[in-house]
Amino acid sequence: MDDIVKGFIEEVKELLLQLEDDLITLENNPGNPEIVNNIFRVMHTLKGSAGMVGYKNIQDLTHEFENTYEQIREGKLQVNSDIIDITLKAKDLILVMLAGEADDSAAERLIQLLADKAAVTGKSNIKRVSGTSTQLRVSNHLYVILFSPDKGIFERGLNPDKTVDELKASGETHVILHEKKKSWEKQKAEKICATVWEVYLKTSLAMTEVEDIFLFYDKDEYSIFEMSREQLQIDPFLSEKLESLYKHKIAPEQQLRDCIDQLPDDEPVQNLPAEQPDASLAELKSTDTSRIETDSKVNVSSQKLDELMNLVSELVTITGTVEVHAEKHNDLKLNNALENIAKLTKKFRDNALDLRLVPIGTLLGKFKRQIRDLSRDLGKKVNMLIEGQDIEIDKTILKSIESPLQHIIRNSIDHGLEPKEERLAKGKTPEGLLKITAFYSGASVILSVQDDGRGINMERVKECAIKKGYMEKGQDVNKEQLLTFIMEPGFTTSENISMVSGRGVGMDVVRKELNSVGGSIEIFTEENLGTTITMKLPTTLTIIDTLMVNVDETQILIPVMDIEYCFKETNENLFKKDNRYIQYKNSPIPLVSLREQFKYAPSEQNELMVIVINKFDRRYAITADQIIGEHQAVIKPLGDLFVNQPYFSGGSIMIDGKLAFILDTNFLFNHITKI
Amino acid sequence: MATLDIDKKTSYINLRIGSESFAISVYKVLEIIQFEQLTKIPNASEFVPGVLNFRRSIVPVIDMHKRFNVEDTGSADKMVVVVDVVSKDKNVLMGLLVDQVTDVIEFEYKNIKAVPDLGIKYNPEFLEGFIEIEEKFIMVLNIDRVLNVKELAEVSHLVNE
C-alpha cells in the first residue's frame, strides 16, 4: 500500500508539472482546445484516482476544477487569467495536500474563489454527457454480434444500415465495420455487400428481442453471443469467427475485452467510494490506457516474432522426428494423433508466418498526407496514384523501406516534378504524376516510384562523377554505369542537391538500407520524361519448405517448390558414360552431381537419389547421396563473408544444432547451362 | 565500445597461433568455445574451414593459420574465439580458429609498442603493436582489420568461378 501511495505521489507530481506547463501555455493561447482538454484530463484523472489512495481532499478539489474545465471545453465558459491563476494555486495546494500538510479551509477558499471568478452555476453536481443518468433503464445484457449479410442483400430489399441503426437504437453500442476491399459506402453504391459488422451491444433487450432485429436475415448471416463483462467466457465459435475476421492478428479475448471496454460502465466512474484505498492503482491505470488506445491491434516486436518463428520451426522438426519413430511401432492411434499434431503444427506455422506479413498499403497510407503537404509547400500539384496496396510483405522489410521510400518520394516531388509553368511550357499536364506501384514477382515484391518530371540530368551526373574521381574526363561511360555512381557513398553533396538526392541523405543510404534486407534498387530515367525508381524486395520467406538431402557429410536443403520429382537410379547408369544428361519424360535434361559441384570424391554407393528440379519450366536433375526428409527451414543469412558464394541462398539450423545449407536452384541452373 | 583510456589497464585474451602469442581485447570477445566439429561449407576457401551455430546464428570461422600463413601444428587444444568485429558500420560475428587460449592478461594501452617496419612477417596493418611480458613478445591484434569482411570475402571467393 505504501508503495502504491508513493507511486501515486510521483505520478501526480509529474502530472502537476505538465499541468503547470499547460496552464502557462493556455494563458498565452486561450483558445487552444487541446490544452484545455489536457487540463481537463489531468483534473479528471486526479479526481478519479486520488480518492482511491485516500486523498479525499484532492478528489474534492479536482472535482470542482474538472467541472470548470469541462465547461470551458464545451465553450460555455471563457478562460481568463483569473481562472488560470486559481488553477495554478490549486496545483500548489495539491502538492501541499500530497505532503499531508493542508488544512481544509485552504481548499474551501480556493473553491469559493473559483466559483466566483468562473461563475460556475453554484456547486452543481457534475454533469455527465454519457446519458447514463437520464437513461435509467436496466441495461444488463451484453451481446457480441457478428453480422455478415450476404453480398446480394440489397436484392432482397434489405439495407444492413437500417439493421445496424436498429441495434444502435436499442442500447449502447460499439460498432466495427470490416469492409474488405471496398469501403462500405462504395459497396452500397454498387449494391454488393462484402462487409461484416462486429457489434458490441449493451441493452435491456432479451436475446429473442435482439434476434427479432435480424428477422429478415438467414441464420448464417448473423451470430449473437451473450457475454458477461465480469467473466469473459468465449464461445469457441465466436472465437473462431473473430480469429478469421482479424486473420489471427489479434487474440479474440483481447479484442472482446478492448471492445467491451468501449461501452460505458454500468456504474458511473465518479461515484467510486472514496473510502476504498485498497483499490489498486494498477487497475486504475489499466482502465485509463484502454480508453486512450483506440487501436485494438497489438504491436509485437520483430525479435519476438523471430523467436516465435524459431520455436515453430523447431516444433515442426520435432514433430517430424516423432513421426518417423512412431511409424516403426505400427500403432494406429498414435499415428493418427501424430498426424493431427503435424497438421496443427503446420497451421501454427502458417499463422506465425502470416503474423509477419502486413499489407504494403499500411505504409503507403502514411505517405499520402506527406505527399499532400509537401506538394502544397512546394506549390506543385501532384496527381498521386497508388497501386497494389494489398500486396503483403514482411513487417521488418516494410519498416526498413520506410525511410528510403520517403526519401525517394521527396526527391520525386522536390526535384523531379517541375513547377506548373515549366510543365505547361513543355507541353505536359499542369499537375505532375507520382505513381507508386507494388506487385509480386516470383518470391519478390517489386515496388516502384514513378514520376513524369524532368528526369535526372545525366550531364551533371557526369560532371560530378569526374569531380569525384569515378571516371576520367572524356571517358566513355554508359548511362547505366553513370546511374550506379549516384548510389555511391558521398556522391550526393550539396553542390548537386537538386539532381536526385539532396537533403543530406543520399541514394547510397537508400541502397544500403535496401541491401540490408536483401533488396536491390534500380533507377530508370529519361530526360524530360521522368524517373522511375524500382525496388526489388524479398516478401519474407523466413521459413520455406525444403527437402533435406545428404551430399557426403554435408546437409543440403532444396526448396520443395522447385522439386518436380525424385527417384533412385544406379550410380552406374547415371555416370558410366560420363553423360551429362539423363532421360526424363522422354527428353534429355542436364544432370548435375552435387558431389562434383562441391569437389567431393564421387560416391561409392550403388544407387543415388535423383532430384528433378523445375525452374520456370526448365528442368534439370541433381544427384545426392540420400534423401533425409522434409524440413521446414528457418532461413538464416550466411553473412557478408559469403557474398561471393553463389551455391547457397542461406542456411538453416537443424533441431540438433547442426547446420544445413539451402541450395540456390536458380544459380545452379545458370551455372550448369554455362558449362 | 568504451572509450579508450590509455593509462588504464584492460584485459586481453592471450592466444596461440602456431608458435606465436597474440592478444585480443576482451571487449571484442563474446565467447570462447571448444573447437567442435564445424559444418563445412562446400566450395568455401581454405580460410573458412566451416561455420558454427552460435546463439542460433550462422557464424563463419576463420582459420588463423591460413590468415597468418603459419603452419597448423595440429594442436589438440584448438579453440574458437567468437569475436564481434565492425564491418562498414555494422557488427559481424566471426569465429577465430586458434591453437590454444592460454590466459587473460592485463596491460595498459600506452605500453603497447609500435611494430617495427622490418622483421615482422605479418601484415603490419593486422597489429596494433606488441607488448613485452616476462620477456615474451605478444602481438596485439587489430581484429577489425584482420577480419576485414570485404577482404575475407574476396579471398574466400569460389575457386572455380
Add this chain to the structure above:
Amino acid sequence: MKKRIVVVEDFNTSRQIIKKTLEAMGYQVEEAIDGREATRFFDGSNIDLVISDYNMPNMDGGALVEYIRAKEKYKYIPIFMLSTETSIDKQNRAREAKITAWIKKPFEVTEFKKLVEKVLA
C-alpha cells in the same frame, strides 16, 4: 404519402384478408391475381413492398421476382413471399430467391403486421 404495397394472390379470400389488414394499417394496396397481372404495376411508379403468393397460375412467384429484380427501379425493393410449401429448400433460404422473407401460410395477423411494419420502417 401513403406507402404502396402490391399484393399478388390468386386465392381471393386470402387476398382480401391481406388487403384489409394492410389498409387498416394505413397503406395503399394494389391487387393482382397472378404474377402476369402484377407486372403492370411495375411501370415506373413507386412501390414500397410486394407481397406475393408463390404458387400461382400463369406466372408464379419465382418468375415474378425475376421480373421485378430485372428492373433497375425495383431491383432493391422488399418482397415477401407467401407459401404453404413446407419443403426446406424453398422455405429456408430467402437468399437464393432474392426476396426479403418467406411468410408461411396460414399466418398470424399480428406476426404478419410486425413483418410489414419492420420492413417499411
